[in-house]
Amino acid sequence: MNNSGGAGERQYSNITRGVFSRERSLTKLIATILAGTMLLPLSACGGSDSDTSALSSDSASESATPSESASPSETSESSASPSDDASAQSNANSGSSNASGAAVDMLATLPVKGRAPKTGYARTQFGAAWSDVDHNGCDTRNDILKRDMTNVTFKPGTHDCVVKTGTLNDPYTGKTINFVRGQHTSTAVQIDHVVALSDAWQKGAQQLNADQRLQLANDPYNLLAVDGPANQQKSDSDAASWLPSNKSFRCQYVARQIGVKHKYALWVTQAEKDAMTNVLSSCPGQTVPDGGGVVASAQADSQPAQTPEPAQTTQAAPAPAPAPAQTQAAPAPAPTQQSGGDVYYQNCSAVRAAGKAPLYQGQPGYSRKLDRDGDGVACE
Numbered sequence: 105m106n107n108s109g110g111a112g113e114r115q116y117s118n119i120t121r122g123v124f125s126r127e128r129s130l131t132k133l134i135a136t137i138l139a140g141t142m143l144l145p146l147s148a149c150g151g152s153d154s155d156t157s158a159l160s161s162d163s164a165s166e167s168a169t170p171s172e173s174a175s176p177s178e179t180s181e182s183s184a185s186p187s188d189d190a191s192a193q194s195n196a197n198s199g200s201s202n203a204s205g206a207a208v209d210m211l212a213t214l215p216v217k218g219r220a221p222k223t224g225y226a227r228t229q230f231g232a233a234w235s236d237v238d239h240n241g242c243d244t245r246n247d248i249l250k251r252d253m254t255n256v257t258f259k260p261g262t263h264d265c266v267v268k269t270g271t272l273n274d275p276y277t278g279k280t281i282n283f284v285r286g287q288h289t290s291t292a293v294q295i296d297h298v299v300a301l302s303d304a305w306q307k308g309a310q311q312l313n314a315d316q317r318l319q320l321a322n323d324p325y326n327l328l329a330v331d332g333p334a335n336q337q338k339s340d341s342d343a344a345s346w347l348p349s350n351k352s353f354r355c356q357y358v359a360r361q362i363g364v365k366h367k368y369a370l371w372v373t374q375a376e377k378d379a380m381t382n383v384l385s386s387c388p389g390q391t392v393p394d395g396g397g398v399v400a401s402a403q404a405d406s407q408p409a410q411t412p413e414p415a416q417t418t419q420a421a422p423a424p425a426p427a428p429a430q431t432q433a434a435p436a437p438a439p440t441q442q443s444g445g446d447v448y449y450q451n452c453s454a455v456r457a458a459g460k461a462p463l464y465q466g467q468p469g470y471s472r473k474l475d476r477d478g479d480g481v482a483c484e
Contacts, residue, residue: 205391205392206388206389206390206391207358207359207362207363207392208381208384208390210362210363210366210392211377211380211381211384213366214365214370214371214372215371215372216372216373216374217307217372217373218373219306220307221306222302222305224310225301225306225459226457226458226459227456227457227460227461228456228457228459229305230318230321231314231317231318231321233456233462234322234462234484235318235321237318241263242263242264242265242266243265244295244322244327245295245462245484246267248295248324248329248396249270249283249295249329250264250267250270251329252272252328253267253272253293253329254271254273255269256269257269257270259285267283267285268284269282269283270283270293271283272293272329272330272331274330274334274350275328275330275348275350275356276330276331276349276350276353276357277349278349278350278352278353281293281331285479286478286479286480287465287478288465289480290464290465290480291332291466291480291481292332293330293332294330294331294332294335294336294464295329295330295335296327296338297326297327298326298360298361299326299342299364299365300338300339300340300342301321302340303341303342304368304370307365307371307372307373308368308369308370308371309368311369312368312369320368323364323396324396325360325367325395325396326360327396336464336467342373342376342379343358343361343376343379343383344373344376344378344379347379347383354383355383355384355386355387355390356393358379358380358383358390359384359390359392359393360392360393362380366392448469449463449469449471452474452483455482455483456483461482461483461484462482463475463482463483464480464481464482465480470482
């Protein structure tokens with residue numbers, strides 16, 4: 105009995121220790137499981153931060169895409185084009201760009217009005233004669249001589265500004281003129297304003313401001329080197345009262361006048377428009393020149409040179425707003441008078457005030473004291 109009882113107790117003890125051992129193992133397992141369960145959120149949190157960083161990078165990349173495509177910016181730039189076009193059109197309308205197109209069509213756009221009074225007209229309304237408006241160091245007269253002549257040579261020490269000699273294929277007469285600078289020879293070639301100064305004054309130039317008047321007076325688009333006597337014969341005439349004797353150049357001449365009047369918002373009289381229309385009827389395809397320096401290509405159909413007019417108007421250009429009329433320094437002689445004996449100018453200021461600058465040798469009022477360089481052209 106005692107042995108069996110002791111054996112039973114030992115068996116029970118072993119069973120109990122086994123159970124406790126299994127419980128401890130189970131407890132450890134549970135603890136391990138619980139520990140693992142607690143670690144999972146921590147690991148997940150770490151992964152979330154990493155993913156967020158990646159997403160932030162992607163988002164930044166995606167958000168950069170519209171910026172990189174720059175569609176709004178490009179659209180904005182594209183939308184600026186009409187503004188640029190409008191600006192260019194405004195410049196064209198203001199006369200800042202060269203006119204172009206068929207001469208007959210442009211003529212049709214010019215206003216037709218009567219000639220305004222010449223009151224207030226004076227050369228000084230257009231600034232100093234032959235100003236260096238392009239700031240190249242040379243006066244406008246020599247710029248045009250250099251542009252329109254060939255075989256040009258220059259006076260030494262003038263930085264190729266003062267033209268000494270050259271050959272002109274004169275568009276007004278068709279003649280070839282060998283120019284030599286000098287007291288008795290410079291007048292052979294003169295610079296003509298295609299739209300004469302006083303003509304412009306009476307047809308809208310009074311409304312131009314001082315800068316515009318100065319520009320027109322020196323605008324190469326409105327200037328041509330031409331035969332001196334032909335230029336004096338023209339004086340301040342418009343197309344209704346004077347045309348080049350070289351008939352082959354008349355279409356180009358009239359087209360340039362139209363271009364100048366369009367550029368500076370000047371008008372034409374009905375008689376002037378009729379004369380222009382008549383000339384252009386023989387050359388309906390004639391275009392308005394888009395630059396300066398036109399040279400006649402056809403042979404001359406010349407007329408005998410006429411006695412020079414006393415008023416030299418080779419500097420035709422628009423004038424400023426009406427100003428008090430300036431009194432001439434001396435009475436004008438008869439058109440046929442060739443000497444300046446009865447006309448006297450104290451200085452070049454008086455010549456300019458009378459609207460006679462420049463004075464060429466042989467014209468009324470010319471004197472050597474006014475022609476300082478002795479080239480035959482006074483008060484340049």
